[in-house]
Amino acid sequence: MAIGVLGLSVGLALGGLMLLGVLGYVLQRSVDSEAFRTADAVALLAAEDALPDPLPVAGGQLRVQVVDAQGRVRAASIDADRLVPMVRPESLDPDLRQRLLVSGERVGLAGPVRVVTVPAGSAADPLTVLVGKSMTDVQHSTHVVRTILLISFPLLVAGLAGVAWRVVGATLRPVEALRRGAEEITGRAGPGRLPVPASGDEVHRLAVTLNGMLDRLESARDRQRAFVADAAHELRSPVTNIRTELEVARRLGDRTDWTAVTSNLLADTERLSRLVDDLLLLARLEESEAGSGGGPGRGGIGPVELGELLTAVAARYPAPPVRVALPHQPLWTVAQPDELRRILTNLVDNAVRHARDEVVLAAASEGAYHLVTVTDDGPGIPAADRDRVFDRFTRLDDARARDAGGAGLGLAIVRELVRRAGGAVTLADADGGGLRVSLRLPVLPTSEG
Template sequence: MVTRFFPRTIRARLTTIATLVAGVVFTAAAALTLATVPDNLEGAVRARVELAVRRVASQARLGDLPRVLETPTRVRLLRVVSSTGQVLASSPSFPQDPRITKLRPREYESLVTAELEPPQRSDEPETRYLVMALTVRTPQGPATVYGAASLVDIDRALVWVQLLVYLGTPLVLLAVGGLTWSAIRSALRPVERIRSELAEITGRDLSRRVPVPDSGDEIADLAATTNHTLDRLERSAETQRRFIADASHELRSPIAALRAQLEVANAYPDETDWAATGARALSAAERLTSIIDELLMLARLDAGAVPQRRVVDMCRLVEDHVRRREGARVPILVDLSCGNAPVHGSPLQLDRLLTNLLDNAVRHAATRIEVEVAVRGDRVVVTVTDDGDGIPPQDRERVFERFTRLENARAKEKGGSGLGLPLSREIAAAHGGTLTIADHSPGARLVAVLPLHEET
């Protein structure tokens, strides 16, 4: 069993990651604060006291001491004491704490610093001091300058800093986790609606669409892309259903005709022309085989199957087809002025392409068929022209739909399954080319354009 270090849902995972990141950041910030703030606060107090002591010491050296010393901001205590213990100058609020004046430097001009903790006895003031002492020479003899500042404000500030660190950090992490959870929940709410709607969509009903939020963000793009995908799936499913229905219909007709012929022959064996019946049955079987082959090739093309390819000379391929059709219903005139027209592709599929184009032309031509193979730039152009009834402009795209047969072709019973031209266009597209119908009168002109293969 694999142990999961993170929760299963995206919301919980992102909330956990955000909280962990915030925890690391705030822990590092708290550690830095606790490591630097006390020293910075105390350093500021030391600087103020030292400045005040040196200023008074300078006055003492010159013998210009006032009786009452003025204390600067946050320096509460200043006093100058002679070597005999006489107070030469003092600030008005100097405390009666003998520990302050007991601090004496051993050398002249040497600054001594000490911190006095609150006394243990209750009758003494409970104030913590930062004390500095500096001994200088004065006109009256050696004297020591004392300066002191209370550290109560620093202690109080540090208490607040610790409260903010130890209580504020967990509260901030809880706030980060809660806000992240709420924000992600709000952001993923459209995803939940999309999921719920997708869960209701089945293969039988692809008409439903997922809601697209108005946020304009990536989730809105996801919903729009999902709807486009559903559109394509619906069209594909509809095309597939229509294809199956049309294929069933087209296969049913020759099968029904073959069965009827065989049933009649079986019912009246003595009156049956078995040679003619066999020929008709063979013709129906050949049509069934042709339809099945085209359906299989269409299925492979739809599936994206890539057959083995090699260089195929379209001029030679056209010559082979024309040779096999000698004695056809109408003559086939060939123009192979290009000499050779190499195309890199599947010989089987390219053979099927020409077969379908020529079969279509033979069915509809009145007196002749013209086939031209030309090389134009980096393209091989194969043109098949007949002089039949032609294809109306409004039907020139419809004939490339599967199982589509125009009314004039049905009326004249010219055969065909309606798969030849759609399959030919699919083959041309699979080879990076196109198959279109060009303007021509009389008759129809089909133009297949394929990439020319150039030897490297």
């Protein structure tokens, strides 16, 4: 604010100097105009050889003389000197209209005197008309204006500084409130909201935006805490099983059935490995999505024929039977093959785990998308839980047994990978009972395949 007041002071000072300069120039021009009008009138009388004595003038501040080439005063106004010309003869040019400034003592007026000269007479008898006017009024006017500026300038600057202080203070008061609110939130390291002013201006919008950001950060922090807690819980379970198996084997000594122990340890190790792999995959997906702004900017994307991929995935599940229903024409999509294979594997794993008799993989074309369905005849998923099952570490009550496999990350991985592929995944009831998972994948935009 001090810089602004300083700049304002400099601007006002320059404006005051300019005002004084313009005022002096205008008043000077007014004096010259009045003097030249009088001189021109006297020159006309001299040209007609009709100079009266004394010369007529308007106002007591004018002095008029008519001098010849030798510097002698031929005629003068009633108050002008009849012996000594107002301007020394050597300073006169009988052929030019001049503007001169002489001392008031020479003219008999107070202060400096403005003298104008106008050629008159004839070539045989050249004359010069001299008209002098006192500059006292001009000096007095400029002095009054200068005094007014010198008195009002500091008062005006002080008043503007006070107004600026109040205005800037009122403007920055909500910003200071935001700063204090942010400091309190940082100090207690917990949730909170910044105060929102009721002004409806930019500061109001800034506070609303910052509160939205804080809400998103708090939501992300809560999700991270829940994710860490769930991951720790899931990782602790196989580690605890491994430790228990080893402790029991050590206590039994020679009576230990090492075949059973190694089998159990291998199962827990595989479960732990799958869990760690799933966690790493989710972490990489989040990092990739954040780095590319959620777009498909990733390598390894190419054309994939869905029929071949579904047949290859189904061949890994001999029991219960996994049946594939495909159209006669090939269905090409654009995706990352490994990610698409992971999507189908997770869905078929989940379907096989809950199916009673059969799992059906089908594919068909629907305009700009290919529809891939994975249908099982199991118990299905209630409609109220179909959005929740895509959250991480979410398992329904009938899927919480250790032997059921999985840590509740399969469908979460499916949702992230399908989103990266530019598709969508939904859950619905199957026609004959059970669950149908529908994938919509974009059609290959070229004529390949």
